[in-house]
Amino acid sequence: MRRRFTAMASPCEVLVDTDDRAHGLAIAAIAEAEARRVETKFTRYANSPLSRLNAAAGTAVTVDTEMAELLDFAACCHALSDGRFDVTSGVLRRAWRFDGSDRIADPLLIAALLPLVGWEKLTWRRPVLTLRPGMELDFGGIGKEYAVDRALVLAARAAGAPLLVNLGGDLRASGPRAGGTPWQVAIADVDDTAARAGRLALACGALATSGDAHRYVERGGRRYGHLLDPRTGWPIDCAPRAVTVAAASCLEAGLLAKLALLAGADAERFLAAEGLRAWCLR
Amino acid sequence: MQLTRLNRGVQPALAAATASLLANCGAHAEDEAENAFVDSGLLFYQESDRVRAIEPNLNFNYDFGGGELLSLGFVADSVTGATPLGAVAAPVKQTFIRPISVKSNSSTQTVTSASGGATVVTIPPPPGSPAATIVAASTTVGANRLPLDQGFNDTRYAGTLGWVEPITPDLKLSLGGAYSSEQDYRSLSGNLGLAQDFNAHNTTVSLGVNYENDRSSPIGGTPTPFASMSGSWKNGNRSKDEINALVGLTQVMSRRWLTSFNYSYAWSNGYQTDPYKLVSVVDGTTGLPGDYLYENRPDKRRKQSVFWENRIHLPSDVVDVSMRYYWDDWSLRSFTIEGRYRFVFDGYYAEPLVRWYRQEAASFFRYYLVQSQALPQYASADTRLGNFDATTAGVKFGLQLDKSSELNLRVAYYLQQGDNHPAGAVGQLKNQNLFPDLDAVSVVVGYSFAF
Numbered sequence: 001m002r003r004r005f006t007a008m009a010s011p012c013e014v015l016v017d018t019d020d021r022a023h024g025l026a027i028a029a030i031a032e033a034e035a036r037r038v039e040t041k042f043t044r045y046a047n048s049p050l051s052r053l054n055a056a057a058g059t060a061v062t063v064d065t066e067m068a069e070l071l072d073f074a075a076c077c078h079a080l081s082d083g084r085f086d087v088t089s090g091v092l093r094r095a096w097r098f099d100g101s102d103r104i105a106d107p108l109l110i111a112a113l114l115p116l117v118g119w120e121k122l123t124w125r126r127p128v129l130t131l132r133p134g135m136e137l138d139f140g141g142i143g144k145e146y147a148v149d150r151a152l153v154l155a156a157r158a159a160g161a162p163l164l165v166n167l168g169g170d171l172r173a174s175g176p177r178a179g180g181t182p183w184q185v186a187i188a189d190v191d192d193t194a195a196r197a198g199r200l201a202l203a204c205g206a207l208a209t210s211g212d213a214h215r216y217v218e219r220g221g222r223r224y225g226h227l228l229d230p231r232t233g234w235p236i237d238c239a240p241r242a243v244t245v246a247a248a249s250c251l252e253a254g255l256l257a258k259l260a261l262l263a264g265a266d267a268e269r270f271l272a273a274e275g276l277r278a279w280c281l282r
Numbered sequence: 283m284q285l286t287r288l289n290r291g292v293q294p295a296l297a298a299a300t301a302s303l304l305a306n307c308g309a310h311a312e313d314e315a316e317n318a319f320v321d322s323g324l325l326f327y328q329e330s331d332r333v334r335a336i337e338p339n340l341n342f343n344y345d346f347g348g349g350e351l352l353s354l355g356f357v358a359d360s361v362t363g364a365t366p367l368g369a370v371a372a373p374v375k376q377t378f379i380r381p382i383s384v385k386s387n388s389s390t391q392t393v394t395s396a397s398g399g400a401t402v403v404t405i406p407p408p409p410g411s412p413a414a415t416i417v418a419a420s421t422t423v424g425a426n427r428l429p430l431d432q433g434f435n436d437t438r439y440a441g442t443l444g445w446v447e448p449i450t451p452d453l454k455l456s457l458g459g460a461y462s463s464e465q466d467y468r469s470l471s472g473n474l475g476l477a478q479d480f481n482a483h484n485t486t487v488s489l490g491v492n493y494e495n496d497r498s499s500p501i502g503g504t505p506t507p508f509a510s511m512s513g514s515w516k517n518g519n520r521s522k523d524e525i526n527a528l529v530g531l532t533q534v535m536s537r538r539w540l541t542s543f544n545y546s547y548a549w550s551n552g553y554q555t556d557p558y559k560l561v562s563v564v565d566g567t568t569g570l571p572g573d574y575l576y577e578n579r580p581d582k583r584r585k586q587s588v589f590w591e592n593r594i595h596l597p598s599d600v601v602d603v604s605m606r607y608y609w610d611d612w613s614l615r616s617f618t619i620e621g622r623y624r625f626v627f628d629g630y631y632a633e634p635l636v637r638w639y640r641q642e643a644a645s646f647f648r649y650y651l652v653q654s655q656a657l658p659q660y661a662s663a664d665t666r667l668g669n670f671d672a673t674t675a676g677v678k679f680g681l682q683l684d685k686s687s688e689l690n691l692r693v694a695y696y697l698q699q700g701d702n703h704p705a706g707a708v709g710q711l712k713n714q715n716l717f718p719d720l721d722a723v724s725v726v727v728g729y730s731f732a733f
Contacts, residue, residue: 065347068347069302069303070303072299072302072303072451073299073300073302073303075451076295076296076299076482076483077296077299079481079482080292080295080296080482081292124451125448125449125450125451126349126448126451127347146303149300149304150304153304247293248297248300249297249300249304251300251303251304252293252296252297252300255296256292256293256296259292273291274291274292274293276293
């Protein structure tokens with residue numbers, strides 16, 4: 001049973017391995033509802049709780065438990081990445097437009113934005129958050145993966161059947177399909193969305209991909225990927241074009257893929273040192 | 283490119299952070315997580331032929347969110363039975379006496395009635411003396427029997443209060459206090475602690491200080507140390523102050539292994555003698571008792587201990603191994619090693635426990651004193667300060683009743699073995715068991731739930 005929908009500006013699907021169509025649909029609906037709930041809460045747009053938090057920059061705001069837990073998680077990711085993964089780096093998008101053109105950012109604009117970037121510049125005393133005026137939080141780096149994990153865990157709790165949740169290519173399976181066969185997952189080619197670079201078998205756990213397949217600028221034969229180093233405001237040098245990582249949860253897979261990209265030229269070495277099942281496309 | 287941290291491996295920390303983030307899955311969408319937790323238990327403790335205790339306890343924790351945590355605890359225990367007086371056995375009947383009441387012209391004080399086979403004796407003062415009439419309980423112990431205080435009966439109530447306040451996401455302050463009261467003892471304490479997390483919550487360093495004030499108001503008054511046993515009413519309460527400092531380190535070694543180490547230093551000053559314990563003074567040749575003196579311990583004590591615990595989470599089971607070494611300036615030394623293994627099944631668990639303890643005696647521990655010899659500076663015949671080994675074996679069963687409640691049962695057997703026939707025993711004491719084995723069974727029924 002497959003249910004497709006669009007969320008987070010991406011094609012999504014929930015697969016439930018059951019012959020009972022009504023039950024399958026009910027399970028898929030739980031996953032979809034959770035994905036939409038997370039999207040609504042953590043989108044930067046509309047009048048979301050996150051956008052209201054950003055709008056209140058400069059004042060101390062008491063956040064709810066879920067926001068607090070995500071902030072704790074973001075703090076942990078920041079520490080683990082030596083500052084290279086930072087949920088405050090979203091404002092740098094104002095300087096960079098990764099539209100495939102040859103327009104690179106204005107160094108003066110980057111210099112002006114950098115004071116608004118950096119986890120250490122905000123004050124987080126759970127449950128009270130104080131952003132500097134102009135700072136913004138962006139859970140783009142973890143929000144979708146979080147939605148996959150939550151949607152899967154909640155739906156799996158209600159399901160008596162194996163299922164897989166796929167939100168725009170970041171996915172997680174509750175276990176092997178009925179009969180013990182693994183799920184077949186396609187990895188998209190970085191240059192052509194329709195083509196498939198490969199197929200792989202996933203029995204349980206998660207896969208997440210991070211990369212700049214369609215979001216880059218190119219100038220002087222040099223490609224600038226959309227992943228920015230929050231410490232400099234510039235794209236990571238020599239980063240792979242895409243990294244796919246398999247891990248127990250989608251959050252872990254997504255973070256590890258991003259950490260690999262952030263490692264730039266050392267991406268493969270990082271993946272090998274971590275002993276990960278991963279695919280690195282250059 | 284600096285990759286030092288990455289090369290150490292980020293996965294364990296990331297997995298832990300993810301597990302923590304997803305732990306409350308399901309809680310946010312519909313309702314908030316449970317934040318009140320109640321843990322209750324009832325302990326039954328029985329030593330063969332000696333003390334019996336029944337102890338109900340209740341603990342309540344409330345999580346205000348954001349790391350603020352309130353805890354309240356309450357314990358009541360009722361202890362009855364017989365405790366060793368400290369005197370050694372002899373091949374003759376021995377009679378012991380303790381005051382139970384004092385009468386003077388102006389007032390009468392009665393603290394307890396004679397019980398446990400004791401008889402009340404009334405000793406009037408000599409004619410013309412202003413002294414009070416002595417009313418005492420007298421107990422006679424048969425030949426070759428360990429002298430026990432049969433009338434032991436006490437009820438204790440204790441309460442604790444604690445608060446945890448996060449100062450920063452990585453720094454927690456804790457404050458607490460405790461009060462405990464029984465007929466002849468009162469204890470009051472306050473503590474302050476700080477715990478700082480480092481290294482993405484993988485390392486925690488904690489510091490704590492505790493101050494305790496105890497007041498001892500023995501039934502029949504506080505005897506003068508080394509005075510001969512008597513039925514006359516003594517005067518006065520005594521107090522003791524203790525300051526304890528602790529430094530601890532907890533480290534997540536891997537996703538499955540948690541280790542913690544702590545060091546504790548305590549300094550106490552005040553009355554640390556047991557007002558009910560006696561020391562027999564025996565004849566240097568025959569070993570027969572001639573006198574019974576109230577014991578005498580130093581006023582000051584410096585205690586130190588180190589503790590190391592490892593907890594390993596196997597795919598489903600949990601192993602816990604801990605060790606403790608204790609030493610103090612009374613020359614008491616002890617070593618404890620404990621191992622627990624939790625077998626986790628679907629909906630229930632079984633956790634066997636084994637603990638082994640060895641203690642080396644305090645420098646002033648004496649089974650008895652000898653008449654012809656000079657009195658030492660301090661002496662106690664309390665076997666709790668003696669040389670002994672103790673082994674505990676037990677098992678705990680837990681049954682998950684539903685998502686948020688658990689019923690558990692703990693059963694343990696304790697065996698304490700000292701030196702029954704210490705070298706150099708005098709006269710008839712060669713034939714006496716100077717450190718009878720002590721064994722006890724404890725059963726705890728517990729119920730905990732969250733709401």
